[in-house]
Amino acid sequence: MSTMHDVARRAGVSLKTVSRVVNGEPSVSDHTRKKVTTAIAELDFRPNSVARQLRTGRTDLIGLALPHLSQPYFSALAEAIMREAERHELTVLIELTGGEAEAELAMAREHGPYLGGLLMYPVGLSDGQARSLAATVPTVFMSERAYDAPVDRVAMANREGVRAQVAHMVSLGYTRIAALGADHSGQPEHAAAHLRMEGYRAGLRDAGLPYLPELVHEVSTTDWNRQEGAAGVRRLIERGIRFDAVVAFADGLALGALHAVQEAGLRVPADVAVAGFDDTDDARYSYPSLTSVAPGTAQIAREALVLLGDRMNGAATQDAGRLIVADFELTVRESTLGGMAGWG
CATH class of the missing domain: 3.40.50.2300 (Response regulator)
Known part of the structure; x- marks a missing residue:
């Protein structure tokens, strides 16, 4: 046709x-x-009347x-x-x-x-x-x-945005920086996760900090939501892994992290600092308000x-x-x- x-x-x-x-x-x-x-x-082109109305x-x-x-x-x-x-x-x-x-x-x-x-x-x-x-x-x-x-x-600017998150945390004195949203599958549909992970590791290298796999929470889907963010922080706490900051690859993950940190009786940012990526309206009005990378939407x-x-x-x-x-x-x-x- x-x-x-x-x-x-x-x-x-x-x-x-x-x-x-x-x-x-x-x-x-x-x-x-x-x-x-x-x-x-x-070409014997015949416009569809329904489509024309649409x-x-x-x-x-x-x-x-x-x-x-x-x-x-x-x-x-x-x-x-x-x-x-x-x-x-x-x-x-x-x-x-x-x-x-x-x-x-x-x-x-x-x-x-x-x-x-x-x-x-x-x-x-x-x-x-x-x-x-x-x-x-x-x-x-x-x-x-x-x-x-x-x-x-x-x-x-995926790499650069997360690299800036890490640099910001380091500038404030944080050294055990967890990452939420990693994907190690190599699947091309998870490209954003791969790029942001590269930014995380680059930020650590810039600061002379070691990459510690135990501080990285992997998310196997592209749905970076609050539940996954909370689960990542709870896993760190339950395993007794020490961390003083969290960089999340999406605001949804960061908001879940905020909830789990405070649920555990920890103070934000006195005990744990948290930053997200996307700079959505939720970031502006969360409690406390969320530091976030605005990606130029x-x-x-x-x-x-x-x-x-x-x-x-x-x-x-x-x-x-x-x-x-x-x-x-x-x-x-x-x-x-x-x-x-x-x-x-």
């Missing part, structure tokens, strides 16, 4: 132009309109595929993208994939013909599947994993939509993927500075 992308390629025009012709909009020259209608006839007669519908919204970062990212998309006069269709490759592919297979473009945080896709998806619909990944495929990608949304716009308008070549790494900032709060945080 032919799609609007096929028509646009055959006529040598943009998707937007095809949409205007299909929907009878007047702002198209007679010459261009004839090229499009000829391509439609040659698109409200436009090609400004884009897809947003995320693993889930239970992790605070993804809900914050979805909100940032919705706001940025509104600025570009784009409508967003959100699908939750559970991090499963089949669900990620289904987003393009089922909705691709009706989407102007697709933003995705892929988890389960292989390189070949990513290449196939990019050939189906203009796509930009917001992902820590690098793919061998011509897909544009916007990523966080608004910038990720902004850059992803700029790259997607290029893809949708044919301004980017299909044989090369571009990479943008967002800026980060360590936001220091009470969980590491205590009452001093209020004084900056």
Whole structure:
């Protein structure tokens, strides 16, 4: 079945132009309109009436595929993208994939013909599947994993962010720094965990501190939640492992750690300092407020939509993927500075 992308390629025009012709909009020259209608006839393209209603007669519908919204970062990212998309006069269709490759592919297979473009945080896709998806619909990944495929990608400064967490702890005199969120499986879908672990180890090396495996809590899933964070701290306490600080690879893990530390009768940060990654709203309003790495969520949304716009308008070549790494900032709060945080 032919799609609007096929028509646009055959006529040598943009998707937007095809949409205007299909929907009878007047702002198209007679010459261009004839090229499009000829391509439609040659390809036997038949717009799906239900899809046209879904698109409200436009090609400004884009897809947003995320693993889930239970992790605070993804809900914050979805909100940032919705706001940025509104600025570009784009409508967003959100699908939750559970991090499963089949669900990620289904987003393009089922909705691709009706989407102007697709933003995705892929988890389960292989390189070949990513290449196939990019050939189906203009796509930009917001992902820590690098793919061998011509897909544009916007990523966080994972290593640098965690390295800054560790440096901050060391600057305050902490030396037995636990890490929550590691993954030693080597699976590519856990790329964020691998990169953040590299940052943790680099931070220790910078400070001349040894890497102690007993201070590292591994999480076997990509769902970095409060339960896992609390479990990691409880394990350290139950085993009698001495630690004076915790760097968590996500705010969800850090919030769970805060709960478990205080549950054990320890003071934050006098006995144990805690820092997270994502700088979500929960970090600002936890008790005590949580020091956290802000990964540039608004910038990720902004850059992803700029790259997607290029893809949708044919301004980017299909044989090369571009990479943008967002800026980060360590936001220091009470969980590491205590009452001093209020004084900056």
